[in-house]
Amino acid sequence: MAARVVDLTKVYGTGMAEVRALDGVTLDIGAGEFTAVMGPSGSGKSTLMHCCAALDTPTAGEVYLGDTEIGGLDDKRLTRLRRERIGFVFQSFNLIPTLTAEENILLPLSIAGRRPDREWYDTVIDTVSLRDRLRHRPNQLSGGQQQRVAVARALVSRPAIVFADEPTGNLDSRSGAEVLALLRRSVAEFGQTIVMVSHDPVAAGYTDRVVFLADGRLAGELREPTREAVLERMAAQEAGR
Amino acid sequence: MLRAAWKSLLGRKLRLFMSTFAIVLGVAFVGGTLIFTDTLNKSFVAIFxxxxxxxxxxxxxxxxxxxxxxxxxxxxxxxxxxxxxxxxxxxxxxxxxxxxxxxxxxxxxxxxxxxxxxxxxxxxxxxxxxxxxxxxxxxxxxxxxxxxxxxxxxxxxxxxxxxxxxxxxxxxxxxxxxxxxxxxxxxxxxxxxxxxxxxxxxxxxxxxxxxxxxxxxxxxxxxxxxxxxxxxxxxxxxxxxxxxxxxxxxxxxxxxxxxxxxKAISFITIFLLVFAGIALVVGSFLIVNTFSMLVAQRSRELALFRALGASRKQVTRSVLFEAFVVGLVGSSLGLGLGVLLAIGIRALFASFGLDLSGTGLVFGWRTPAAAYGVGLVVTMVAAYLPARRSSLIPPIAALRDDVAMPESSLHRRLLVGTLMMLVGVAAGAVGLFADVPKQGYWVGAGALLAMLGMAAASPATSRPFLVFAATAYRRVFGSIGVLAGQNSLRNPRRTAATASALMIGLTLVTTMSIAGTSAKASVDRTIERTFLGDIVISNAIGQGFSPEIAETASRQPGVESVTRLRYAEAKLKGDRKFLTGVDPATLPQVIRLQLTAGSLTGFTGNTVLVSKKVAADEGYKVGQELTFRFPKGPTKLRIVGIHDAEFANYLTTLDALSQGGYKPEDSSLLLKVDRGANTADVKAALEKATEKLPIITVKDQREYAAEQRAPIDRLVLMIYALLGLALVIAVLGVVNTLGLSVIERTREIGLLRAIGVDRRQMRRMVSLESVAIAVLGALMGIGMGLVFGVALMASLRDEGLEVTRIPWVNLVVYLLASVVIGLLAARLPARRAARLDVLEAIGAE
Structure with a gap:
């Protein structure tokens, strides 16, 4: 088990303005699995990821990363947790513009004061096929290349879990497919656990499991999803509302 | 359009307050000085x-x-x-x-x-x-x-x-x-x-x-x-x-x-107005920077205005309108602070004995006129460049993700800056070394131009230092150091302009430090070289004293001789000159005078010894007669010798002065102690004899030298205090720049925090950038100050200040102090960066 949330509730605002972004979600994320969290806008999928990734604190319920319950941790411990056990890929603005691709990739390690494992680093670089782009700054890279750098950065510190927030949202379909294939490969070849938030049925097709959220609650899941199955499920959900 | 500008102003109160602060201080100096001067004038006119x-x-x-x-x-x-x-x-x-x-x-x-x-x-x-x-x-x-x-x-x-x-x-x-x-x-x-x-x-x-x-x-x-x-x-x-x-x-x-x-006290006004000017120049850097950053941040918004049909002029005007409001607010606050400042100056002068409490503060019409004039003009002029640049943003920028501000090339800046520096240095050199009227203006304008040139060129010239700093940071602080170093290199104009504000203060501090140290060394050397006496009696408040003191002193056992020195002013060919009167008989015992021409034998009655410098400047020869306007009428003094001491340009006899109608008041007494008598004992006896006269002080040679150095120290200290204000403004500039940078880089900070940068590291990153800026400013300032100081001392060589001494220890202290300044300036922005909510930061636009 890579991560687990129990009865997770997140409330924004109070009184009339109260919004229940998550309402008692309980979910296990299997280790070595590629999980997609899907749902329409406002379904709570981003909030779920932020809580799991120690970026946001839940109103109630528990979040476990491995055996660690992160609810009681202070900022310092949370930062360390993110640094050592979590990798991130965001939708956009993923890289530090002043650093080269290589420096960006190694950033989490050097911040933590860790030396990169040379062999692993080479493996990652080859996997994302960026060897000839390492000395470039982000503004010299295409969107797809930037996102691959971000994936490499997430992988290089061998985190327990990688969270990807709409990683293909800003990319054209070919670049998007490259990034998704890359994520798929890292699960297949390296046993990496990945949780991806997306509303793209194509993206979901690359995953092992799709979890559907609606109005802050779990609304079923699919194993070994295909694009068609996901579309069907989404249509059904839309109709059931 | 104006409404939009107004909204944008209200949305950035803190930013604008910081840049307003510089205007406030500058205007306060202008206003305070004028109020004080008017009060001074009125009170003295009333007295007279x-x-x-x-x-x-x-x-x-x-x-x-x-x-x-x-x-x-x-x-x-x-x-x-x-x-x-x-x-x-x-x-x-x-x-x-x-x-x-x-x-x-x-x-x-x-x-x-x-x-x-x-x-x-x-x-x-x-x-x-x-x-x-x-x-x-x-x-x-x-x-x-x-x-x-x-x-x-x-x-x-x-x-x-x-x-x-x-x-x-x-x-x-x-x-x-x-x-x-x-x-x-x-x-x-x-x-x-x-x-x-x-x-x-x-x-x-x-x-x-x-x-x-x-x-x-x-x-x-x-x-x-x-x-x-x-x-x-x-x-x-x-x-x-x-x-x-x-x-x-x-x-x-x-x-x-x-x-x-x-006229005698007009130097106070000039002195204070010079500092007002310095504060405003430093402040204008801050304003240029702040408005550049605000325009850069708003570039999409401004582009949207353009896309919606606003003309270039309207965009420029909306930015200038913001500057106008900032200037207006700053001037008003400055005027208020100026009143307090005038009260402060008045209290300061009261402690020196000039009590103006009998006259209310005079608030003449020229005070607000000058305050608002200066405040508004400086703000608008400083905001003009960013405003003009804002109008160059193309409407299409509204649709693009990353907006690059149109910028002139660094090469042009380097060229223009170097040119300005050269012209400034040339003007300064003319003022210092050539015989031109209004030398002070030449020097002042030259120094200002050189500093502005340096500031203009600094985005290009500072690069080597910043690259070096980035490398050093990488070595010492790892990736946090790399990030900090890269950030300081990211926008060379901004970094350099912020550092330049610090540079101005430090240039002047360094110059003053060199001038002060050199002047003190010169005083020491003059006294050591020419003063042969053992004890000096003088008046603590610099006024003449009764001839009775000399008689009392010469009666003390152990005193071999007492030489009176008297000072007098008289006009020579229409110019006011200082004469020193002395008793020729005992002069050689207490003062070592090397004569380069003539001899002391004829030095009696209406004769004069002139210094080498005066003789050279005026072409005087031994035997020539100079006609001084003494109180009793024109008096001819014959030049009997030319001496090489660095004081007493016109050294005459006591007889000449008393016959000329000057009161027999002594300015100081130089005593020679009997061979075998203990100087300390004689000094103690003299102190006892004058104990009822607390304005009379008795000093040995060392104490005398210290007393002569004291006014230099006081002056330098006073100038430091005033320059301190310029530094405060510059530090606020650093705070402002970093603060705006933190806002600009909010998403980046969020990303860094998400991938594991903790709060301490975040603070360190901002602090390191701040230190790089501060040290850059200090290096530029100390460098320029060294040039200015050495040039200044070279030009004063003729005036008897022969020694040029560079206070290296002080300079190192300034450099270290700049590190501290950098750390202090970073505190608020660093805390802000560290406290940013990670999620909000990532999501920030």
Whole structure:
């Protein structure tokens, strides 16, 4: 088990303005699995990821990363947790513009004061096929290349879990497919656990499991999803509302 | 469009407040200085109105020697004649001395430095326009040689009471007077003495104390009958006046005295206005930077305006409108602060003895005019460049993700900056070394231009340093260091402009530091080289003192010789010169004078030794005669020698000065101790002999050197304090730049935090960038200051400041201090960066 949330509730605002972004979600994320969290806008999928990734604190319920319950941790411990056990890929603005691709990739390690494992680093670089782009700054890279750098950065510190927030949202379909294939490969070849938030049925097709959220609650899941199955499920959900 | 500008202003209150602060300080200096100057003028004009009669009669020449006391007098018979002039109601003879100091009951001199100690005869002569003069209002008029009346403020400050024995130190025949206080004087019609003290005696006593007991007066007042104008009475008086005397209307005499005094203290105004200027120049850097950043941040918004149909002019105008409001707010706050500053300056001067509490603050129309003028112009001019650049943003930028501000190339900046620096250095060199009028303006403008040029070129020239800093940071601080180093290199204009603001302050501090250290070293060297005496007796407040002291000193056992030094001012070919009078007989014992021409043998009577520098400048030769305007009239002094000492440009004899009509007041005494006598013992005995005269100080050579250095230290310290303000503004600039950078990089900070940068590392990253900026500013400033300081000292070599000494230790301290400044400036922005909510930061636009 890579991560687990129990009865997770997140409330924004109070009184009339109260919004229940998550309402008692309980979910296990299997280790070595590629999980997609899907749902329409406002379904709570981003909030779920932020809580799991120690970026946001839940109103109630528990979040476990491995055996660690992160609810009681202070900022310092949370930062360390993110640094050592979590990798991130965001939708956009993923890289530090002043650093080269290589420096960006190694950033989490050097911040933590860790030396990169040379062999692993080479493996990652080859996997994302960026060897000839390492000395470039982000503004010299295409969107797809930037996102691959971000994936490499997430992988290089061998985190327990990688969270990807709409990683293909800003990319054209070919670049998007490259990034998704890359994520798929890292699960297949390296046993990496990945949780991806997306509303793209194509993206979901690359995953092992799709979890559907609606109005802050779990609304079923699919194993070994295909694009068609996901579309069907989404249509059904839309109709059931 | 204006409404949008207004909204944008309100949305950035803190940013704008910070850049406003520079305007506030600069304007406060301008406003405070003007208020203080106006107050000073008014109070002194009021004093001098009280200190003249309808017509003032004085010996010709008494008005010329203004600084120096003369022996010229108006005989009693002349005063009697004046009373009979048609149109005259009465005529009164006045006795006045300006070196009679009151010792308070705490054994301290009242007034301290600056304010004169006045001694007068008690007469009830009305001042001009029928104003009642200073009169005894409590107790009774003093009678006989053992009674005195003091002015009310002095009595209060000295904590004396009627019936007390009062101690007075006179520069007249007797040094110490101890009369009984029988009366308290005041102006019945209101008026203040600005901290001066007045002691009144009856006429006969005053004459015996200050005028050798003859029936003569310092000057006379003629009072007009009702209906007779000052001018008419003056003309009548002039008709009967014997040769050698002149008559002035009271108004003219008051104007003359006031303008002389105001000219003497005008340096205060200039001094403060120079600092106002520095604050504003530094402040304008801050404004340029702030507006550039605000425009950059708003570029999409501005592009949207353009896309929606706003013209370039409208965009420029909206930015300038913001600047106008900032300038207006800053000027208003500055004006308010200026009033407080004026009160502060007034309190500061009161502690030096110039008490202006009798006059309310004067708020002339030119004060707000200058304050708003300066504040608005500086803000608008500084905001003009960013405003113009904002209009160049293409409308399409509204649709693009990353907006690059149109920028001129760094090469052009380098070229323009270098050119400005060269012109500035050339202008400065002309001012320092060439013989041009208004040298100060040349030097000031040159220095300003050089600094602005440096600032303009700095985005390009600072690169090597920043690259070096980034490398060093990488080595020491790892990836956090890399991030900080890269951030400082990211926007060279911004980093350099922020550092330049610091540079200006540090340039001036370094220059002053070099000038001060060198001047002190020169003083030491001069004293060491030329001063052979063992002990110096002088007046702690720099005024002349009674010749009796020298007699007392020469009677002390162990004293071999006493050499009097007297200073006098006289005009030579229309220019005012300082003369030093000395006794030729004992001179070689106490001062080592190397003569490059002539000899000391003929140095008696009306002769003069001139310094090498003066001889070279004026082409003087031994044997030539110089005609000085002494109080008693033009006097020819023959040049008998040329000396190479760095002081006493015109060294003459005591005889020449006393025959010329200068009062026999000594400025300092140089003592030689008997061979075999212990200097310390002799010094102790002399101190005992003068213990009742706290204004007389006895010093050995080392203490004398220290005393001569002290004013330099005081001046340098005062300048440091004022430059400190320029530094505060610059530090705010760093805070502002970093603060805006943090806002600009919010998403980046969020990303860094998400991937594991903790708060401490985040703070460190901002601090390191700040330190890089501060050290860059310090390096540029210290570098420029070294050039300025050495050039300045080279130009002063002729003036007797031969030593150039660079205070390396101080410079290292400044550099280290800049690191501390950088760390302090980073505190707020760093905390802000560290506290950013990670999620919000990532999601930020």
């Amino acid at each position: 109105d009280n200190s003249v009669g309808d017509v003032v009669v004085r010996p010709v020449g008494a008005g010329d020697a203004d600084g120096t006391a003369t022996t010229l007098t108006v005989p009693g018979e002349v005063v009697d004649e004046l009373a009979k002039v048609p149109g005259a109601a009465r005529a009164d003879g006045n006795v006045a001395t300006f070196s009679l100091f009151v010792i308070g009951s705490n054994n301290r001199v009242l007034g301290g430095q600056g304010a004169p100690g006045i001694g007068v005869n008690d007469n009830d002569a009305p001042a001009a326009h029928g104003i009642k003069g200073l009169q005894v209002v409590k107790g009774r008029d003093p009678r006989g040689k053992d009674e005195v009346a003091l002015d009310a403020a002095t009595v209060r400050r000295a904590k004396y009471h009627l019936g007390d024995t009062v101690r007075l130190v006179s520069a007249g025949r007797r040094a110490l007077l101890q009369p009984k206080l029988v009366g308290i004087a005041d102006y019945p019609d209101g008026g203040s003495l600005n901290g001066a003290t007045v002691s009144m005696f009856d006429t006969a006593t005053a004459q015996s104390l200050f005028l050798d007991g003859k029936d003569v007066f310092t000057n006379a007042w003629v009072t007009a009958k009702p209906g007779v104008s000052q001018q008419d009475l003056r003309d009548q008086v002039a008709k009967v006046l014997p040769k050698g005397f002149e008559a002035l209307t009271g108004d003219k005499a008051a104007d003359e005295s006031a303008s002389q005094l105001l």
